[in-house]
Amino acid sequence: MSVTRNIKCPNCGVFNTNKEYCKNCNTLISHEKKRDLKEEAYKEALIKEAKEKLNKPNLAERLKKHPFFLYRVIGWILYSAFLVVSAIGALLAWFIAMVAAG
Ligand SMILES: [Zn+2]
Missing domain, CATH: 1.20.5 (Single alpha-helices involved in coiled-coils or other helix-helix interfaces)
Structure with missing residues (x-):
C-alpha cells in the first residue's frame, strides 16, 4: 500500500502528488528529501570542519x-x-x- 501525498508547492502553489520536486517550477517540496539534504549538509559541514582543522596551522x-x-x-x-x-x-x-x- 503506497501513501499518496499531495504537497502544495510553496513557490508557485501547484499541488504535486508523490513528488520530491515541483512539477511546475522544480522547487524542492518533499519534507523527507529536505530533511535528508539537511542531514547530508550537516555531515558535509562536519567533514569540512575536520579537514580545516587538519589543514590549519x-x-x-x-x-x-x-x-x-x-x-x-x-x-x-x-x-x-x-x-x-x-x-x-x-x-x-x-x-x-x-x-x-x-
Ligand atoms: Zn512550484
Whole structure:
C-alpha cells in the first residue's frame, strides 16, 4: 500500500502528488528529501570542519605570524620546543632501531 501525498508547492502553489520536486517550477517540496539534504549538509559541514582543522596551522605557526612581537616570540619558543622534541623523538627512534638491529 503506497501513501499518496499531495504537497502544495510553496513557490508557485501547484499541488504535486508523490513528488520530491515541483512539477511546475522544480522547487524542492518533499519534507523527507529536505530533511535528508539537511542531514547530508550537516555531515558535509562536519567533514569540512575536520579537514580545516587538519589543514590549519598549529598554535606555534599561528603565533609566529601574530602582529604582537611578544606573541611571535612565544610562537618561536613553542616552535623550537616542538623541533627539539621532534629531534629527540627521531633520535630515539633511530637509537631504538639501531639497538633492535643489533
Ligand atoms: Zn512550484
